[in-house]
Amino acid sequence: MASPYTELTVGDRVVKVTNPDKIYFPEIGVTKRELVEYYVSVGDGILRALYDRPAHLRRYPDGIEGEEIYQKRMPAKRPEWVRTATVRFPSGRTADALNVTEIAAVAYCANLGTIDFHPWQVRSSDVEHPDELRVDIDPQPGTGFKEAREVAFVVRELLQELGMTGFPKTSGGRGIHVAVRIEPRWDFIQVRHAGIAFAREVERRVPHLATTAWWKEERGERIFLDYNQNARDRTLAAAYSVRAKPNAPVSTPVAWDELADVDPRDFDIRTVPARFAALGDVHAAIDERAFSIEPLLERFEREGAEDLPYPPNYPKMPGEPKRVQPSKARDAADG
Template identity: 85%
Template sequence: MPSPYIELTVEDRVIKVTNPDKVYFPEIGVTKRELVEYYVSVGEGALRALRDRPTHLRRYPDGVEGEEIYQKRMPVKRPDWVRTATVRFPSGRTADALCVTEVASLAYCANLGTIDFHPWQVRSGDTEHPDELRVDVDPQPGTGFAQARQVAFTVRDILQELGVTGFAKTSGGRGVHVAVRIEPRWDFVQVRHAGIALAREVERRVPHLATTAWWKEERGERIFIDYNQNARDRTLAAAYSVRARPNAPVSAPLTWEELADADPRDFDIRTVPARFAKLGDVHAAIDDQAFSIEPLLEWYERDGAQDLPYPPNYPKMPGEPKRVQPSKARD
């Protein structure tokens, strides 16, 4: 027998949702239909975060307890209005990734079992020059959201001293992400260097709280500022993205005032639509101004232009230190 389905009208598109009653989050009983309807309900905000960005998909066709498909390439067989953008990976290979141009694209992908949307930090018109600097404030064992929040406020203060506006959101876990719109004038290496410079300045100001140490054995109970999230083909969950965890948390945009006493557990697939209906997108101004990273690049040079390790799947990069954890390094 054919699969049951419903049809949802999303703007001027009709999206077919197959098996709408399939449970995707068994712990809280959220169905596939609720997932699709969630992305439609926050569509304006999610579209702002994803518009024209090559995007990877974390798909769970059988729900979060099933197998994950991390999809970087969109299939050739798809509606002609679902756009793609060509990206180049560190290996030199290319792929046609999803490029979100309308809310219906989100609904279409959610019907395919997409829970998380992970955009690149570039736009489809120029995939070699990022227009976003990302600060991933990542708690380590022994730390949590309270410490991540403190570090995020240090990031905010440094950015403000530079005349730069950062926008904070929960990661959907225990961390905080801060996004800065930047002028698309620098390549991935330069933007990553700017991220390293910013992370080092945070570490300098709150050394008891934050670290740039790539090797886990060196981090201790401190918040890791993952500068490598600015490298090519590294992605973070988008604003308003549901996370593939049992309680369906959301990577929720916040104002800095809200972050002061926010609890990330308050933002999930069932609470965020009502919040969005009441407040709208609290990051609505994120595209109003793009900033220069020249001051951060000057700081990178000031600090000796010393690079830090790349992730292990990257080719050896010019100027990169040894990619060997300290306890295993030999003289």
């Protein structure tokens, strides 16, 4: 027997939603159809966040309590209007990743069980030169959104001093992401160095609150500034992306002047559409201007061009310090 389905008109396309009543978020009863309709309701926003960017998918075909599929490659069998972009991973291998150019592609992927979308910081026309600098403000145990918000305002202050504009959003958890459009003139290594220089300056200003320590044992109860989110093949959930958590929270763009009062728990799959209908995309201006990272690269060089560790799945990178947990290095030295 054929599976039940419904059809939604999305722009110029008709998108089939199979098993529309399948429950994806059991705790609150959200169905697959509601997930697809959510993404259509914030279409202009999610399209701006994903447009022409290679993206990975976090899929849960049986709902969030089922198996997760982290999909980097799009299947060959798909509608011809669902586009792809070829990306190269740190290993040197390549993949044809999703490349969203219309809202219908988002709806199509949501029907495949995609809960959240994770775009690269490049455009498909130039996948080797990022056009976005990412500041990932990541609470560690003992800290939360309150501390992340304090660090975010230090980030804003530094951006203003550099003559740059950042666009903040909630992560869908306790963290905050700030995106800065940059000129696509530098490679991943250079953009990552700029991110390190930026994070170190924030850490210098509020060392009791923020840290760039890669090793968890050195972070303490501070906010981690994850500079490695600027490395190749490191992705963050897109603006307006639902997260695979019981209450279906949404990574929601906010304006700086409302950040002081927002509670990320107020942003979920059922509340964000009304907010979007009332306010539109509060990040609508994000693509209006791109900035130079030269001041940050100069700062990186002035500070001795000292690199920090890469994630463990990366090959050994030029100039990278030993990728050894500090306590283990001490034990080896003592032994």
